Amino acid sequence: MSANDVGRARDAGAASDSIRLETLAAAVAAAARTRRYGSWYVAEHRFRVMRSYAQTVLFTAIGSPLVYLYAMGVGLASLVDGNLGDNAVNGVSYLTFLAPALLASSAIAVASEEFTYPIMLGFKWNPTFFGMNATSIQPGQIINGIVISVAARMLLTCTIYYVFMLVFGAVPGALGVVAVLVALLTGLAFGVLVMAYTITLKDDTGQLAMMQRFVILPMTLFSGTFFPLDLLPPYLQWIGWISPLWHGTELSRVFAYGMTEPIWLSLVHVLYLAALLAIGWVWARRLTVRRLNK
Amino acid sequence: MPEPVIVAQNLVKRYQDFVAVDGISFEVAPGESFGLLGPNGAGKSTTMRMIGAVSTRTSGKLSVLGLDPNGYGPEIRSQLGVVPQENNLDMELRVRENLMVYGRYFGLPHARVARRADELLEFAQLEDKATAKVDDLSGGMKRRLTIARALINDLRMLLLDEPTTGLDPQARHILWDRLFRLKEQGTTLLVTTHYMDEAEQLCDRLVVVDKGRIMAEGSPADLIRRYSSREVLEVRFGSTQNAEVAGRIQGFGERVDVLPDRILVYSDSGENELERMTAAGLRPITSLVRRSSLEDVFLRLTGRNLIE
Ligand SMILES: Nc1ncnc2c1ncn2[C@@H]1O[C@H](COP(=O)(O)OP(=O)(O)OP(=O)(O)O)[C@@H](O)[C@H]1O
Ligand SMILES: [Mg+2]
Numbered sequence: 055m056s057a058n059d060v061g062r063a064r065d066a067g068a069a070s071d072s073i074r075l076e077t078l079a080a081a082v083a084a085a086a087r088t089r090r091y092g093s094w095y096v097a098e099h100r101f102r103v104m105r106s107y108a109q110t111v112l113f114t115a116i117g118s119p120l121v122y123l124y125a126m127g128v129g130l131a132s133l134v135d136g137n138l139g140d141n142a143v144n145g146v147s148y149l150t151f152l153a154p155a156l157l158a159s160s161a162i163a164v165a166s167e168e169f170t171y172p173i174m175l176g177f178k179w180n181p182t183f184f185g186m187n188a189t190s191i192q193p194g195q196i197i198n199g200i201v202i203s204v205a206a207r208m209l210l211t212c213t214i215y216y217v218f219m220l221v222f223g224a225v226p227g228a229l230g231v232v233a234v235l236v237a238l239l240t241g242l243a244f245g246v247l248v249m250a251y252t253i254t255l256k257d258d259t260g261q262l263a264m265m266q267r268f269v270i271l272p273m274t275l276f277s278g279t280f281f282p283l284d285l286l287p288p289y290l291q292w293i294g295w296i297s298p299l300w301h302g303t304e305l306s307r308v309f310a311y312g313m314t315e316p317i318w319l320s321l322v323h324v325l326y327l328a329a330l331l332a333i334g335w336v337w338a339r340r341l342t343v344r345r346l347n348k
Numbered sequence: 349m350p351e352p353v354i355v356a357q358n359l360v361k362r363y364q365d366f367v368a369v370d371g372i373s374f375e376v377a378p379g380e381s382f383g384l385l386g387p388n389g390a391g392k393s394t395t396m397r398m399i400g401a402v403s404t405r406t407s408g409k410l411s412v413l414g415l416d417p418n419g420y421g422p423e424i425r426s427q428l429g430v431v432p433q434e435n436n437l438d439m440e441l442r443v444r445e446n447l448m449v450y451g452r453y454f455g456l457p458h459a460r461v462a463r464r465a466d467e468l469l470e471f472a473q474l475e476d477k478a479t480a481k482v483d484d485l486s487g488g489m490k491r492r493l494t495i496a497r498a499l500i501n502d503l504r505m506l507l508l509d510e511p512t513t514g515l516d517p518q519a520r521h522i523l524w525d526r527l528f529r530l531k532e533q534g535t536t537l538l539v540t541t542h543y544m545d546e547a548e549q550l551c552d553r554l555v556v557v558d559k560g561r562i563m564a565e566g567s568p569a570d571l572i573r574r575y576s577s578r579e580v581l582e583v584r585f586g587s588t589q590n591a592e593v594a595g596r597i598q599g600f601g602e603r604v605d606v607l608p609d610r611i612l613v614y615s616d617s618g619e620n621e622l623e624r625m626t627a628a629g630l631r632p633i634t635s636l637v638r639r640s641s642l643e644d645v646f647l648r649l650t651g652r653n654l655i656e
Contacts, residue, residue: 071624078414078415078423081414081427084454085455088453091455095453095455099449099452102441106441173441180436180440182438184432184436185437186453188425188432189426189427189450190425192421195643289633347402
């Protein structure tokens with residue numbers, strides 16, 4: 055118990071009565087650790103849950119770069135490069151052009167898995183978030199802990215992806231590894247928005263599957279992933295501009311192979327993603343406060 | 349007099365236009381065992397949630413352990429053990445893990461939580477299920493685990509919302525025993541239950557709530573004295589006869605209640621009433637004289653399924 059605890063207790067309107075002050079200070083001390091580290095306790099819980107499907111996590115983290123880089127990067131790339139030459143797109147080989155986009159997409163894939171059904175589960179099907187909320191934990195810390203744990207899985211997935219990109223010789227740039235962090239930012243920026251949306255759902259009557267089909271899949275197709283955005287007709291290009299995946303992909307390319315774009319545009323990518331992350335995070339926390347307060 | 353650990357004054361909870369808790373007031377002293385009784389939908393769980401600092405009151409005053417739940421939620425919750433009406437164990441984790449993660453939420457170190465978890469598994473008689481998936485437990489075992497989980501921290505007050513629903517008699521008695529011991533150590537208990545024998549066993553004092561309002565308050569013995577007679581005569585005439593007979597025994601005892609399947613006559617002497625009935629030429633199929641219980645108080649006060 056510190057002087058600070060007693061101070062907080064005094065704020066609580068404690069009378070000068072020293073016994074009462076003592077019990078209040080004890081209460082403040084009892085909750086102090088959770089007030090500070092609560093988000094990490096939630097993350098700890100989520101890691102234990104992830105351990106129960108660790109095999110899936112590892113299998114997709116290793117399997118998808120292998121499959122995609124091989125099928126797209128080697129198979130499709132030989133077709134494109136064969137037709138357009140070694141500097142097929144953007145002045146680089148098709149594999150080099152494509153790999154950073156696939157990396158960012160892999161972060162989006164983790165996000166669309168971890169920020170949907172597990173969230174629905176915790177609020178509705180197996181309401182563990184209500185259980186957490188009955189302890190010293192606060193609603194916002196539940197969201198923080200989820201974001202921390204998903205970020206860890208995303209970082210692992212993207213790092214493995216990057217290693218395969220190196221193995222396939224898809225990263226000529228010296229700063230290529232920064233693309234991993236860009237992918238992480240992209241996945242989280244998109245993910246917290248998905249999470250916030252999921253929290254607004256009282257029940258899942260197909261909305262999550264619809265989102266997968268009508269938001270995530272089109273986003274992957276129209277975000278300059280497989281071909282540069284400016285090949286699209288102008289009336290479709292806005293999809294890219296609002297898509298976090300496009301911003302993340304473009305920024306990744308800057309680091310992965312030194313794609314040239316104005317510096318202000320790179321800054322816009324970072325700011326846009328950071329803004330989405332902040333908005334989604336705060337929104338999700340607010341919705342959680344409201345939803346847990348029954 | 350020691351300062352109360354719960355002070356509720358005119359406590360109200362409204363969901364849109366619906367008033368779930370409609371201005372209730374009560375106080376609970378430290379170490380006391382306090383019960384909330386009432387029919388389904390009376391507002392017991394809602395009251396529990398407000399006291400548990402997870403549901404914001406609409407109006408009124410509330411102080412829990414000397415603190416206002418608005419603004420000091422974590423401080424209050426750190427000293428509570430909570431058994432919610434609906435289990436919310438993590439089905440994706442194993443039995444012992446459920447206790448571990450929950451203990452961590454109170455900021456307790458790993459080693460301490462591990463030790464507590466083992467003790468509580470023993471208490472809940474789930475030692476040999478420690479590594480089982482929660483999903484594979486029986487309903488009663490899940491309930492026992494939820495109760496064990498509520499005891500993982502150093503609590504000053506335990507909130508039990510229908511704790512023994514689904515427990516077998518043995519498990520129920522083990523729980524009662526444990527609760528008595530906690531009470532001896534000075535833990536305050538707040539209990540809701542639909543088992544009147546449990547309320548009589550556990551509660552020093554209780555309130556009967558109906559439609560969000562307090563109908564009566566007192567110790568179980570108190571309430572029986574105030575709201576019921578010494579004895580009750582229960583007679584059955586068969587469901588088709590009940591209504592007809594009811595007319596003929598008005599004025600018997602202190603009060604007569606006609607239930608769908610039987611008639612209750614409240615009186616100081618059940619035998620006397622039965623003799624009167626026989627004298628009037630009435631032949632019940634079965635008859636039973638018993639002491640008055642909290643159940644009679646409950647039925648009288650909340651008046652559900654009574655044809656008055
Ligand atoms: N989140 C909510 N939104 C709207 N209405 C609610 C909500 N929670 C409870 N209610 C309503 O408030 C009333 C009181 O509910 P509560 O759960 O407190 O009853 P209870 O006394 O615990 O009943 P039971 O014995 O069945 O558990 C009910 O009519 C219920 O429908
Ligand atoms: Mg209830």
